[in-house]
Amino acid sequence: MNKNRPNISEHLIQRLYEYGARHVFGVPGDYILNFYARLEKSPLQVINTCDEQGAGFAADAYARMHGLGVVCVTYNVGGLKLLNPAAGAFAERSPLLVIAGAPGWQERQKFPLLHHKVKEYDDQLSMFRRITVASTDLNDPSTAYQEIDRVISEIITQKRPGYIELPRDMLDIIPDAEIPPIRQKKSDFDVTRHHDTIEAIIAAINEAKQPVIMAGGGIIQYNLVHALEIFAEKTNIPIVCSILGKSAIDERNSHYLGVYAGIVGDDDIRRYVESSDCLILLGVLLTDVDMGANTAIMNPDALITLSDDCCHIGRQSYPGSGLMFLPEIIQRKLTVHETSGCPTPVRDKMAAFTPGDAPVTTESLVLALNSVIDEKTVLITEVGDAVMMSLDITIKRPGGFINPAYYSS
Structure with a gap:
């Protein structure tokens, strides 16, 4: 030994x-x-x-x-x-x-x-x-x-x-075995193996008239924030986040509109997302919470779903972890889209906070929190009302909003 x-x-x-x-x-x-x-x-x-x-x-x-x-x-x-x-x-x-x-x-x-x-x-x-x-x-x-x-x-x-x-009797035992090398992260991504799928995704995005990116928690989990930023910048496609995906990007980003969750949130953003002919879901969990108690209206034929365990273009399924295709997609030729009908971002609709002696309300608390959050702030919310009241607060760092809204415990 x-x-x-x-x-x-x-x-x-x-x-x-x-x-x-x-x-x-x-x-x-x-x-x-x-x-x-x-x-x-x-x-x-x-x-x-x-x-x-x-x-x-x-x-x-x-x-x-x-x-x-x-x-x-x-x-x-x-x-x-x-x-x-x-x-x-x-x-x-x-x-x-x-x-x-x-x-x-x-x-x-x-x-x-x-x-x-x-x-x-x-x-x-x-x-x-x-x-x-x-x-x-x-x-x-x-x-x-x-x-x-x-x-x-x-x-x-x-x-x-x-x-x-x-x-407790195993702590000090020295195994009579070789120490294995540290395991490297596994990936099933291979450009050549998924070439046709990636080309189909790019074609659908380039041909779209009103594409929208919907970012979920997978963007943070798989360190794809920078890839998301490049994707939006190259294509000029606006970004919304799911509830679990809130703060997938610095929410001061010029392409970011706000949170989309069905009837929960801004009506202008809801109408724009639901009228999209190409809604690109990146790392989104389609839970009832993220879908605004299942009030979200999304045309299945207009969805491109790229997650850690699936890839769909409309109703067609493709092999591979679709979310892992994003770094390759941003290397390809992408159309720059017009956004003439794009709604005003939620952050630009927020009133300024004015301290005073009036009783504290939900609205005034949200404005107060919004005024003090900076690039170092991480906002952790309780489930329920605390999540919903915080959706319009501008988070100034990727991953700066943590909430267990789906499991809700």
Whole structure:
């Protein structure tokens, strides 16, 4: 056995750092205390919260901003509180890693009833398997390195949560196995393989009379903000965002109009979007919330849908991850479109905030918030009214608006 290899806990911490995590949220408990001690001595900063569910939501928000969020808790009484945040992260495509301590593998064999156990020792693992893209129990040292890498890589690639269960007697074990190279992000994009699809997309866009770009959360998740900016600049096509996609672009951008969500939002923007003969959906989740309680009116024949898991031109489906085509599309020859009937952006309709002694109203609060937001501000809203009242606020940085409006927890 090579003593220069890291033990299981060291490898896990090293991989978290290599994949971009700098903070870990959570609540310590006895089955995870020794791992917490190692975290405290690592380059990662531990953020303790008052409750495990709160730690999960904080890590989810962190994931949406930084590409990987990590939450660490104890067995069952801590872990089961994270089912709700993990479910929300799965529904809204957030790369969240849940690390949960567990009884040691040897003590499980010896003692049938250890505290925090529900029915079977693997109950927690079984529940998380339903709402994660990858999960594992690090009970086999020979595969521990590979399992850690597999789970984190799938989280990063699929932009959805994963789960690692860490038995407390496995922390210091040094696997008798080679350390695998860090996994690179997978991509199914190949220009030659998708040439005809890309040409069909470009032809539909170039021939359109009133195209509109609708940007969703996938733009932020896949680091396509700059590609979106170039696309709009080259084509002069106006941009709207879905509710989950709000702040997919700096909302001072000259092409940005506002949020479109059916009857929710500005009427002029709604009419313009719904009369478009080419509505280009980029990373949009077509949820009932994003569609204004299903009041959105979009002609299926006029849609180009490019998401992380599909590609559609009208009613025709094409293979591949359509959203990944955007960097290639902006390299091609694109028509510059006229926008003579384009509505006034919402930001230009907002009144200036004037401080005074009048009672605070929803409208005055929105104007006040709009007046203080700058390029460093991230606005995090509660679900419900707080989301809806904030849609017209001008967010001055990509990814600067965070809301769990679809899962709504």
